[in-house]
Amino acid sequence: MQIAVLGTGLMGAPMGANLLKAGFDLTVWNRSTAKAQPLAAQGATVADTAADAVAGKDVVITMLSDGPTVLALVDQIAPALRQGALWIDMSSTRPEEARAQAARLSPLGVAHLDAPVSGGTKGAESGSLAIMVGGKAETFATATPVFEAMGRPTHVGPSGTGQLSKLCNQAIVAVTIGAVAEAMFLAESGGADPAALRAALQGGFADSTILQQHGARMTTGDFNPGGLSKFQLKDLDNVLNEARAHDLTLPVTQHIRDRFAYFVEDMAGGELDHSGLYLELKRQNGL
């Protein structure tokens, strides 16, 4: 199976490396070619243009910064795609942008899956990404070997629901950070040892990766990213946009979004890790 990966940045490069390890014939392209070169040493062909990269390929994978960038690329290189090809967008976009990609590719006889990931650069490097896939079940079935070279894929529903699942993931993460911040703050104010508290809660109903990792950041004051607060705010805006599109009110997500907006816009916290919401809580408490 011949695969083209477009976008070999922090995530795309290790994902491409894992496709090579799994034995796929790989062509790569990146806007700045320098970032694609390390994959050449591992056996990939580096293409000069995106259109060159995808010509005749079975599968095209995009891993780009946002939905409009992917959609522009679809429009630009669609003529170079062969009928029967599959485009898998693994970038994080809005669900409606995923459906727009599928709609523009369908008349050309090109299938489409939206397949955003969770797990960060560590997950990309170890091939253990959580991959949330929206699109037709039969298309998902044909793409499973490709996904399994990069992580653990789950088909969650029709086109756009992969991106929707990623938004659900982000909403839970953000609100959990808000919960952990308040618990850590109360524990410290009341004289409990926060590290002992986290150990005590391990394995129980209150436990989470957020409690253990981001909770530790709060008590040590280490807010070097990690996940940037400005991206968390953008994600929460996307969640709430999607909710409005379905006429839904999500009050706790809205509440946490407004606090991230204050942290990013009024406290200049945008470049800090999203666990920095702890600083916003302290500010609300006059500290």
Added chain:
Amino acid sequence: MQIAVLGTGLMGAPMGANLLKAGFDLTVWNRSTAKAQPLAAQGATVADTAADAVAGKDVVITMLSDGPTVLALVDQIAPALRQGALWIDMSSTRPEEARAQAARLSPLGVAHLDAPVSGGTKGAESGSLAIMVGGKAETFATATPVFEAMGRPTHVGPSGTGQLSKLCNQAIVAVTIGAVAEAMFLAESGGADPAALRAALQGGFADSTILQQHGARMTTGDFNPGGLSKFQLKDLDNVLNEARAHDLTLPVTQHIRDRFAYFVEDMAGGELDHSGLYLELKRQNGL
């Protein structure tokens, strides 16, 4: 070591059974004697009164409904305690009630630990409770073998901080339920398969026992308790009382508390599982 367990209800009975299995000499007392009898068959002595139960014992363990009940018992049976004994209250109380117990026992030469648990009847039966312990470190050290017969103890700080940790646990659980409710609602409204979504998020930053267990309850509509919503509301009121005692504002906990109050008081949801907050979210959305 001779131990008395006062309160052999849903939690106290299996905890007493595990103390017997670990080889401790056990005397038990319960307000309604019938609930204590099954432990007699397993080797415990059943006492007629609480004072009889604790006379001469090394360790007294209370597992009762609330703080005022424990404090009343302390006042009632303190004269029967021997100097050098240790009182471990494993009930869930307010931190100030734990400190009041310790203060009343200290002049009698009786040590005290507050050691509430998380893990429910399943954890009590399997001897795998998370036990959050407040009090002196040297007292904790002497009690470790007793705790380890019932679960996994962690010393979190001075008197009252065991109860404080339990409140932190409850706050995180309640807010996480609010987060999962909104994620599940958005996913279903957007056409994703909620069971597949939960599977996809497994092991990632958004994953939790609440997502897997309570998230499943939300999509199947099974709100048989489990953890009662009216108790969740009581716990959240205790969290916020404690926050006020330290002059703290905890906005997301307050927000979720107000929604549980509406669910319990205006939607008659008090006897339903706390994952029933999903129904309150739907009500807010006109469903």
